[in-house]
C-alpha cells in the first residue's frame with residue numbers, strides 16, 4: 001500500500017484485522033521496519049488522539065517523527081493557484097509540499113473540510129496535492145471527507161466486542177452547536193458496510209450523507225425505530241452534505257441527544273464515538289460513562305490502526 005486515504009486502500013480486510021490483532025498482542029514486533037525512516041505529520045487542524053496515537057504508532061515501528069502544525073510557527077500557506085500573494089500568506093502550498101517531501105519518507109496529513117467549496121472538499125483538494133507533489137507515500141489523518149484511521153480503529157473495536165457474526169450497527173446523528181464535517185460519518189458508514197455488518201444510519205431530514213459513502217446502509221429517519229435491536233450505537237454530529245445546504249446546521253433538536261431513552265430499546269448496545277464529544281449534546285453523561293461505553297477502547301485502538309497502516313506503507317518503500 002503506497003497511499004492510505006480510505007478503506008479501498010487497505011486491501012483484504014480480514015488480513016488487515018489479523019495484522020491489527022497481531023500488533024495489539026506485540027506492538028513492537030516490527031520495530032526494525034522503520035529504522036532510519038522519518039514520518040512527517042502535517043496538521044492544518046487541531047488533534048489530540050490522532051497526534052498522539054500516530055506518533056506512538058511510528059515509535060512502535062522504530063521511525064523518527066517530525067510534527068508540523070501549519071498554523072503555529074510555520075509560514076501561512078496559500079492553497080489556490082493564480083492568486084496574487086499580496087496578503088498575509090507568505091508561501092504557496094505548491095512549493096511547501098515538495099520541500100516537506102525532502103525531509104521525510106512518509107507524510108501524514110490532517111486537513112478538514114473548509115466549507116468554502118463543496119467541490120474542493122469532496123475532491124480532497126489539499127490531500128491530493130500532497131499525493132501529487134510530495135513524492136512520498138501519504139496517508140490521511142482526517143481529510144475533508146474521510147477519517148479512515150478512525151474507522152479502522154472503530155472496526156477493530158467492534159470485532160473485539162461483537163457476540164454475533166453480523167451485528168446491527170446504528171450510526172445516529174445528534175445535535176452540536178458548531179458546523180462539523182462529514183469525514184467521520186462518511187468513513188464509518190463505508191467501513192461498516194465493507195465489514196459486512198447490518199448498518200443503519202439515522203438522522204433528521206436534510207442530513208443525508210453522500211451515497212458514495214453510504215451505499216449498502218439503510219437510512220431510517222425515526223431514531224427510536226433505528227435503535228431497536230441495535231448491538232452497537234455510534235453517535236456523531238455532521239452538518240448538511242447536500243450541495244444546496246453544504247456545511248449548514250439545519251436542526252438543533254435536543255431530543256436526538258443519545259440517552260437512556262434511546263439505548264433502552266437496543267440489544268444492550270455498546271455506545272461508540274470517535275471523540276472529542278460534547279456531553280449532553282451528542283450523548284448524556286450516563287451513557288458515555290456507563291458500562292457499555294467503548295469510547296476509550298476505540299481511542300486506544302487508534303494506535304493499532306495507525307501501526308498497521310504505517311507498517312503496510314513501510315513495507316511498500
Ligand code: CP
Nearest residue numbers: 047048049050274275
Ligand atoms: N478522533 C480523533 O481523530 O480525535 P482527534 O481530533 O483528537 O485527533
